[in-house]
Amino acid sequence: MKQKIIKKRVVGIDISLEATSYAIVDVKGEVLVMESFATSDYPDINLFVSVLSERLMDMVERNGGYESIRSVGVSALSANFMTGSIENSPNLPWKGVIPLSALLRDRTGYAVAVANNADVRALGEHTYGLARGMRDFVVLTMGSGIGSCLFSNGMIHKGNDGFAGEIGHTCVEPGGRQCGCGNKGCLEAYVAKKGIVATANELMAETTTPSLMRGIENLKALQIAEFCNQGDELAIEVYRRTGEMLGFGLANYASLVDPEAFIFTGGLTKAGKWLLDPAKEAFDKLVFHNTYGKTQFLISEEYKVSNDVLGASALAWEVREYSLFK
Amino acid sequence: MKQKIIKKRVVGIDISLEATSYAIVDVKGEVLVMESFATSDYPDINLFVSVLSERLMDMVERNGGYESIRSVGVSALSANFMTGSIENSPNLPWKGVIPLSALLRDRTGYAVAVANNADVRALGEHTYGLARGMRDFVVLTMGSGIGSCLFSNGMIHKGNDGFAGEIGHTCVEPGGRQCGCGNKGCLEAYVAKKGIVATANELMAETTTPSLMRGIENLKALQIAEFCNQGDELAIEVYRRTGEMLGFGLANYASLVDPEAFIFTGGLTKAGKWLLDPAKEAFDKLVFHNTYGKTQFLISEEYKVSNDVLGASALAWEVREYSLFK
Numbered sequence: 001m002k003q004k005i006i007k008k009r010v011v012g013i014d015i016s017l018e019a020t021s022y023a024i025v026d027v028k029g030e031v032l033v034m035e036s037f038a039t040s041d042y043p044d045i046n047l048f049v050s051v052l053s054e055r056l057m058d059m060v061e062r063n064g065g066y067e068s069i070r071s072v073g074v075s076a077l078s079a080n081f082m083t084g085s086i087e088n089s090p091n092l093p094w095k096g097v098i099p100l101s102a103l104l105r106d107r108t109g110y111a112v113a114v115a116n117n118a119d120v121r122a123l124g125e126h127t128y129g130l131a132r133g134m135r136d137f138v139v140l141t142m143g144s145g146i147g148s149c150l151f152s153n154g155m156i157h158k159g160n161d162g163f164a165g166e167i168g169h170t171c172v173e174p175g176g177r178q179c180g181c182g183n184k185g186c187l188e189a190y191v192a193k194k195g196i197v198a199t200a201n202e203l204m205a206e207t208t209t210p211s212l213m214r215g216i217e218n219l220k221a222l223q224i225a226e227f228c229n230q231g232d233e234l235a236i237e238v239y240r241r242t243g244e245m246l247g248f249g250l251a252n253y254a255s256l257v258d259p260e261a262f263i264f265t266g267g268l269t270k271a272g273k274w275l276l277d278p279a280k281e282a283f284d285k286l287v288f289h290n291t292y293g294k295t296q297f298l299i300s301e302e303y304k305v306s307n308d309v310l311g312a313s314a315l316a317w318e319v320r321e322y323s324l325f326k
Numbered sequence: 327m328k329q330k331i332i333k334k335r336v337v338g339i340d341i342s343l344e345a346t347s348y349a350i351v352d353v354k355g356e357v358l359v360m361e362s363f364a365t366s367d368y369p370d371i372n373l374f375v376s377v378l379s380e381r382l383m384d385m386v387e388r389n390g391g392y393e394s395i396r397s398v399g400v401s402a403l404s405a406n407f408m409t410g411s412i413e414n415s416p417n418l419p420w421k422g423v424i425p426l427s428a429l430l431r432d433r434t435g436y437a438v439a440v441a442n443n444a445d446v447r448a449l450g451e452h453t454y455g456l457a458r459g460m461r462d463f464v465v466l467t468m469g470s471g472i473g474s475c476l477f478s479n480g481m482i483h484k485g486n487d488g489f490a491g492e493i494g495h496t497c498v499e500p501g502g503r504q505c506g507c508g509n510k511g512c513l514e515a516y517v518a519k520k521g522i523v524a525t526a527n528e529l530m531a532e533t534t535t536p537s538l539m540r541g542i543e544n545l546k547a548l549q550i551a552e553f554c555n556q557g558d559e560l561a562i563e564v565y566r567r568t569g570e571m572l573g574f575g576l577a578n579y580a581s582l583v584d585p586e587a588f589i590f591t592g593g594l595t596k597a598g599k600w601l602l603d604p605a606k607e608a609f610d611k612l613v614f615h616n617t618y619g620k621t622q623f624l625i626s627e628e629y630k631v632s633n634d635v636l637g638a639s640a641l642a643w644e645v646r647e648y649s650l651f652k
Contacts, residue, residue, distance in 0.1 A: 136486045150583070152478035159584025160462045161620055169614040170578040174499070181615060252496040252578060257476070258485025288495040289507060294487055 007070035007321065011056065011110070012313030015039060015076040016117075017091055020048075022056050024063055025313035029128035033063050034309060045094040045103075053107035071111040071322070073315030074100060075120035075308040082162040084114045111322030113315050117141055117308055118165055119156055121265045121300070122149035123318070124311025130263050130298050138259045139300075140167070142268035146188045150257055168192065172248045190245040193221040193268065200224055200238045209234050225271035239274040246275065247282025254295050255288040261296035265307070269299045333396035333647065337382065337436070338639030341365060341402040342443075343417055346374075348382050350389055351639035355454040359389050360635060371420040371429075379433035397437040397648070399641030400426060401446035401634040408488040410440045437648030439641050443467055443634055444491055445482055447591045447626070448475035449644070450637025456589050456624050464585045465626075466493070468594035472514045476583055494518065498574045516571040519547040519594065526550055526564045535560050551597035565600040572601065573608025580621050581614040587622035591633070595625050 009032070013022045016039065023034035035055065042048035060069055078089035084101025086092060104112045115123070122139035125131040131139070135154040141147040146168035150157040157164050168188035169181050176185030177198065189195050197219050204214060211234035212227040213219055227235035250262060268275065280297050287295070300307070335358070339348045342365065349360035361381065368374035386395055404415035410427025412418065430438045441449070448465035451457040457465070461480040467473040472494035476483040483490055494514035495507050502511030503524065515521050523545050530540060537560035538553040539545055553561035576588060594601065606623050613621070626633075 134486075136483070136490075148582075150478075152476075152483040153481050155479050157462070157478040157483070157583065159617075160460075160586035161584055161617065163614070163616040164462075164582065164584040166581040166584075166614045166616070170581050171574065171612055172500075174574065183612060183614075248497065248500065253582060255492040255496050256474075256490065256579060256582060257483065258487055258490040258492075260486035286497055286509060288489070288492045288509075290489040290492070291485075291487065 007068060009064065009068050010070050010313050010316035011060070011072040012309040012311070012316060013052070013056070013072065013074040014120075014308035014312055015074065015092070016308065017077070020052060021309050022052065022059065023309045023313070024060065024069070025310065025316075029310055029313070031309065033059060035059055040093060043093040045098055048094070049100075049103045049107060053104060057108060066109075069110060071113070071316045071319050072104060072108065073120070073312040073317075073319070074104070074112060074114045075117050075312040075315070076100065076114060077117065079114045079116045080162045081113075081115040081119055081156070081158055084112070086114070105322070109323045111319040113319040115156075115312075115315055116147070117311075118147040118149040119158075120308055120311035120315055122151055122156060122263075122311075123314040124307060125263050125265075125300060126151060126154075127314035127317070128310060130300060131261065134260045136257070136259055137261045137263065138253065138257070139263045139265060142191070142264055142266040144193055146192050148253075150259070152257070167249055167253060170249055170252065172245050187245060187249040191242055191249070191268075196221040196224060196238060196242050196268075199241055200235070203234055203238055203241075207234070211235060213238075221268065222270055225274050228271075228274040236274065239271060240278045243275050243278025243280075244282045246279040247284075248286060250279065251283045251286035254283070254291050258291050259295055261298050263298045263300055265300040272299065333394060335390065335394050336396050336639050336642035337386070337398040338635040338637070338642060339378070339382070339398065339400040340446075340634035340638055341400065341418070342634070343403070346378060347635050348378065348385065349635045349639070350386065350395070351636065351642075355636055355639070357635065359385060361385055366419060369419040371424055374420070375426075375429045375433060379430060383434060392435075395436060397439070397642045397645050398430060398434065399446070399638040399643075399645070400430070400438060400440045401443050401638040401641070402426065402440060403443065405440045405442045406488045407439075407441040407445055407482070407484055410438070412440070431648070435648075437645045439645040441482075441638075441641055442473070443637075444473040444475040445484075446634055446637035446641055448477055448482060448589075448637075449640040450633060451589050451591075451626060452477060452480075453640035453643070454636060456626060457587065460586045462583070462585055463587045463589065464579065464583070465589045465591060468517070468590055468592040470519055472518050474579075476585070478583075493575055493579060496575055496578065498571050513571060513575040517568055517575070517594075522547040522550060522564060522568050522594075525567055526561070529560055529564055529567075533560070537561060539564075547594065548596055551600050554597075554600040562600065565597060566604045569601050569604025569606075570608045572605040573610075574612060576605065577609045577612035580609070580617050584617050585621055587624050589624045589626055591626040598625070 019036045020039045021036035024032045086098040101112045101114045118141045148165040148167045171185045173185035177189040179186035179189040212232045345362045346365045347362035350358045412424040427438045427440045444467045474491040474493045497511045499511035503515040505512035505515040538558045
């Protein structure tokens with residue numbers, strides 16, 4: 001009888017705007033080897049998939065061989081976990097619906113799971129990070145947009161169509177600021193990077209308070225946080241208002257799903273206490289009393305270049321092993 | 327070897343303000359026999375549990391005997407699924423924390439699961455009702471309060487502490503109407519029965535429009551719905567404003583959890599289209615576009631006296647069989 005080989009490694013792939021990274025990761029979450037290339041070098045999806053598959057399989061050959069890998073997990077913008085496809089990404093170079101899971105499976109012979117960055121970060125935090133041991137929690141992605149992934153009973157809650165978690169498009173100000181999605185008053189219109197800059201511009205127009213923000217062309221959200229560190233009062237007020245909106249959105253989220261923690265990931269987490277302290281204050285005022293004082297606010301420690309590759313490797317363990325070549 | 331008996335019946339118990347009902351239910355959800363008594367007759371919890379257990383065991387003896395019953399499910403106000411206790415109910419006659427599951431188990435020898443009415447209705451709808459086959463959906467309880475239960479991946483989402491689903495205490499109007507929970511602008515302050523009457527009083531004060539509502543002492547929410555049926559414009563406007571608030575709360579809920587359906591249960595569902603048509607209209611305007619047009623609004627067909635007993639029987643199947651007397 002042929003003994004079944006226990007495969008102790010997986011591949012994690014992160015496809016982001018800037019770079020596509022791929023790594024071999026072991027059961028403990030150690031990244032054994034990682035390589036990457038510029039995503040924008042391959043505007044044709046078929047060429048992209050060919051190049052990625054070739055480079056990946058070459059890396060695998062040099063590091064343990066085909067049989068050492070169990071499966072592949074992919075983090076990609078606009079990915080739908082349920083279909084394994086990238087769907088109508090407004091940012092990636094490929095248009096329409098890209099059946100990425102099938103394309104990569106056919107070229108590599110491995111089972112491939114695909115999910116968006118919020119899902120993958122939640123899986124990463126659950127497998128290797130701050131959410132280890134938690135069953136019900138929320139991971140937020142904070143940057144150009146605001147997204148989230150809810151874990152329920154130890155599993156990703158995808159909802160009926162794979163679109164759960166759109167906290168960025170919950171309304172925090174009825175009839176408020178115009179959002180890119182078409183609605184008004186969405187959380188994202190206030191708390192994502194552009195929204196923070198819009199609040200700064202509003203505040204500068206409202207007052208004559210001197211500020212380091214004044215006169216700066218192309219002001220950035222993290223630059224404003226830097227001014228907070230320098231004691232700039234108006235900059236601190238920008239983040240106070242932003243945090244208040246975030247706290248409002250999170251209070252409604254917590255009253256609905258009672259999470260053990262909100263785990264914050266993404267570029268905006270660099271604003272740290274300037275954003276989260278006022279958010280926590282507003283949250284504590286608004287959340288339903290049974291949940292008051294229980295929900296932790298945590299900034300991901302893992303947020304660095306390899307994070308989404310790690311999360312993607314956690315996703316890889318979730319799929320059943322498969323091979324075209326068996 | 328002793329053959330294990332397959333037990334094809336469970337007991338469902340519903341403890342509400344008015345009555346405590348208990349029934350034997352088969353695998354298909356047929357109520358074989360049901361009895362009840364006035365909950366308020368037993369303000370002492372130990373006496374209540376003794377009387378309930380004795381009457382129940384007597385009913386069981388007369389209908390198939392001890393061994394025919396697998397387990398017991400209980401629907402109770404303010405019940406915590408995770409602890410099996412009734413916790414600090416503001417309405418039931420017993421104060422503090424009542425370990426109902428343990429009390430009933432010790433007296434009957436059956437495994438006993440306890441949950442609140444939103445959870446039990448969701449289980450009932452999933453097992454025997456409109457949510458049959460659904461994995462991700464929300465059941466709402468609409469009456470003196472507004473509650474909900476989310477199903478995620480085919481299971482109840484309880485959250486970290488068992489307090490998920492508090493849609494009644496999500497904020498729909500920042501700084502708005504005072505809610506009994508201490509916060510302002512909660513959905514419940516507008517959409518529960520008292521809130522609807524408050525809106526009616528506001529509207530009557532705002533305008534001089536003639537209305538059947540005027541001059542009625544102790545106006546009731548369902549009475550206002552009756553006036554809608556008679557074409558009363560101001561009454562229709564009361565429900566239009568109420569529905570708008572409900573639609574707002576549901577849109578945020580759906581953007582977060584992407585449910586296949588909202589299933590409405592409870593006394594207020596008798597207001598029917600007067601409440602749900604404007605709710606759906608507001609919902610469609612606000613929900614995130616990926617979820618637009620997908621979420622069904624359904625009124626439970628099962629809402630009748632036996633419903634919570636049926637739901638409680640569905641809960642009974644969820645617990646592992648147990649007996650003190652084996």
